[in-house]
Amino acid sequence: MNKKTFMKTRQPAWEEFSELLAKRQKAKRYYLSGAEVQQFSTLYRELCNDLSMVRSRKLGEDLEAYLNALVSRGHNLFYQSPPVNVGQFWHFVFVDYPRTFRANWKYFLLASLLFFGPFLCSWVAVQIEPELAERILSSEQLEDMSTMYSEESVEERRDVSVVQFGEERSGMFGFYIFNNVGIALRTFAGGILFGVVTVYTLISNGLVLGTVSGFLLSEGHGDRFLSFIISHGSFELTAIAIAGGAGLILGHSMIHPGQQTRFQALKTRGVDALKIALGAAVMLVVAAFLEAFWSPADIPNFFKYTMGSTLWLVVALYLMFSGRK
Amino acid sequence: MSIDTPTTDNPFRNEPLSLDYAVETPETVVLHYQLAGPAVRMMAYMLDFIIRATATFVISIIVEFAGLLAPGFAMGLFLLWLFINGWGYYAICEGFFHGKTIGKHVLGLRVIHENGHPINFWMAVNRNFIRAVDSTPLYIPGLISMICSRKFQRLGDLTAGTVVITERRVRLPREPVILEKIDPIPLNQLNQYKPDEQTLAVIGDFLSRRVAVDYKRGHELSRPLAHEMARKFQFRGDPELVRKFPMAFIARIYVTFIRNDQNTDPEASTTPSTEPKTKLPVFITTENWDE
Structure with missing residues (x-):
């Protein structure tokens, strides 16, 4: 049997197989019937055999390329991962993500120290010595902050109808998503550069936030400021530290890959890091919602403090216990 | 892991x-x-x-x-x-x-x-x-x-x-149409040597992509192979064919060994179709291709 007869005898099987592939590929929702699956499996193995033979007999590159393409299409269909659905999202939020987070809690701890450490230090330092604030932020920025939280402007912002409030704040919602989630994801991705970008982002964000807090408190805007940030801060600040932790996982696998090569370590540990970073992104979406609509609302501070403390507790309980068997 | x-x-x-x-x-x-x-x-x-x-x-x-x-x-x-x-x-x-x-x-x-x-x-x-x-x-x-x-x-x-x-878009390779018009080389001009499948496949691939180059270049590319083939066959036909049209020569060699292997043409008595088929490489004798 030579190439010509070989092709002649085998061609019907190849055409049958490509028809089967086309059938499955054209209609997204079309699932092969039991008989077709059997046919697919038989033909697939036959084609693998054909390809091996064409290759070992060196029956021509064109034929080899043709069979190679056909087999790889079959291979791709056969080894396809199941599609993502909405149910998996909830499973991810309530089971997968908190579990992955707990499995990597040491990275979160380090990231928290790198974020909340400078945060608290600069807060305390600036509140004791308000002039220090100008070393971190420019005086115009500080002035803007100060006016934003002054009694008049807060009153003015609250003095609007519900519709107008919702309308204005939905603009801010978009901004918080764009800005905060972006920062968190960059903090995560930057971890691949040996963690340098992650560490830098965590420390600098911690310093700036601490400075702003200390400055506003020393200016006497404490009540208005704290009642504003306490609710969404629970999700937002935690999520930044969590995303930083995910970046540190990447950084750690680049610096100290252990028994693996650097890029193998990146691949294996990167899965966890990605899940954690995505979870942090989801938390930041919740935070953006709170920051846009709850935190600036005209509600007595007592409720805001109660709600804020509850949310901190909820975040802590969620991360510690959700998805536990 | x-x-x-x-x-x-x-x-x-x-x-x-x-x-x-x-x-x-x-x-x-x-x-x-x-x-x-x-x-x-x-x-x-x-x-x-x-x-x-x-x-x-x-x-x-x-x-x-x-x-x-x-x-x-x-x-x-x-x-x-x-x-x-x-x-x-x-x-x-x-x-x-x-x-x-x-x-x-x-x-x-x-x-x-x-x-x-x-x-x-x-x-x-x-x-x-x-x-x-x-x-x-x-x-x-x-x-x-x-x-x-x-x-x-x-x-x-x-x-x-x-x-x-x-992603490459590949089609099932077709036999070059031109081969239908090419005559096989008469058996008496060749010796007992048989080119292997691999060599024939290379010639087949080359001929099916012939349009990619012009005639001059095509002859140029096929010359080393044609000369080697002629030497192995101790070719007794027209030496001008090998020297001037090496591409035509290898095409005729290809036709001689591929087309006539099928024994579909009983008229072609001048060709090596009378050769017993088993002399050519057999792939997998136990395989039933019809299945």
């Missing part, structure tokens, strides 16, 4: 530079893919960029008008779009459309896992979040990583364990 990982998987290992990427499947068949280089990927990026920029432009016009009614809401929507555009476009496209974005689809590119199977949603998200590092500034880190790694992987690919391949 962490145990016993030798250095053979190092993406920066030295190997001859080639676009060929071989993967062994669980069926112990080696599949070959063609990797996509930085240039074609940049073209796909530019195409995607144009699409994204156009969409952003259209949305900004809509937002402009919606802004007359509800400026805050319109601004929020626009910023939300910018976020999805920046962080989600690639991840969503590649995650849901079999590793392709619109630009990749147009240029015939696809993202697959290093093991040859299609990527899942996580890999798509992973490789595109790391894009933030690859693209700052001006995709220079990504380009450096692609140049240095064996499989043209940027940092996102290395993290997610993916490669970008070019």
Whole structure:
């Protein structure tokens, strides 16, 4: 049997197989019937055999390329991962993500120290010595902050109808998503550069936030400021530290890959890091919602403090216990 | 997974530079893919960029008008779009459309896992979040990583364990039509030598791609083989055929051994069709091809 007869005898099987592939590929929702699956499996193995033979007999590159393409299409269909659905999202939020987070809690701890450490230090330092604030932020920025939280402007912002409030704040919602989630994801991705970008982002964000807090408190805007940030801060600040932790996982696998090569370590540990970073992104979406609509609302501070403390507790309980068997 | 990982998987290992990427499947068949280089990927990026920029432009016009009614809401929507555009476009496209974005689809590119199977949603998200590092500034880190790694992987690919391949559109090779008109070489001009299947396959491939070069070049390319063949056959026919038209000579050799092997033409008595068929290589004698 030579190439010509070989092709002649085998061609019907190849055409049958490509028809089967086309059938499955054209209609997204079309699932092969039991008989077709059997046919697919038989033909697939036959084609693998054909390809091996064409290759070992060196029956021509064109034929080899043709069979190679056909087999790889079959291979791709056969080894396809199941599609993502909405149910998996909830499973991810309530089971997968908190579990992955707990499995990597040491990275979160380090990231928290790198974020909340400078945060608290600069807060305390600036509140004791308000002039220090100008070393971190420019005086115009500080002035803007100060006016934003002054009694008049807060009153003015609250003095609007519900519709107008919702309308204005939905603009801010978009901004918080764009800005905060972006920062968190960059903090995560930057971890691949040996963690340098992650560490830098965590420390600098911690310093700036601490400075702003200390400055506003020393200016006497404490009540208005704290009642504003306490609710969404629970999700937002935690999520930044969590995303930083995910970046540190990447950084750690680049610096100290252990028994693996650097890029193998990146691949294996990167899965966890990605899940954690995505979870942090989801938390930041919740935070953006709170920051846009709850935190600036005209509600007595007592409720805001109660709600804020509850949310901190909820975040802590969620991360510690959700998805536990 | 962490145990016993030798250095053979190092993406920066030295190997001859080639676009060929071989993967062994669980069926112990080696599949070959063609990797996509930085240039074609940049073209796909530019195409995607144009699409994204156009969409952003259209949305900004809509937002402009919606802004007359509800400026805050319109601004929020626009910023939300910018976020999805920046962080989600690639991840969503590649995650849901079999590793392709619109630009990749147009240029015939696809993202697959290093093991040859299609990527899942996580890999798509992973490789595109790391894009933030690859693209700052001006995709220079990504380009450096692609140049240095064996499989043209940027940092996102290395993290997610993916490669970008070019999808080849291949058809079943057809017999060159021209062969129908070519006469086989009479048997008495040849000795007992039989070219092996491999040589004949090379000639077949060459002839079916003949149109890629002109006649002069075609003869030039076939000359070494024609001369070698003539020597092996101790060719007793017209030496001018080998010397002046080597391509025609190898074509006739091909016809002599391929066409007549089938014994379909009883009239061709001048050809080696009377040779017993078993003298030619037999592939797998036990195989029943009809099944």
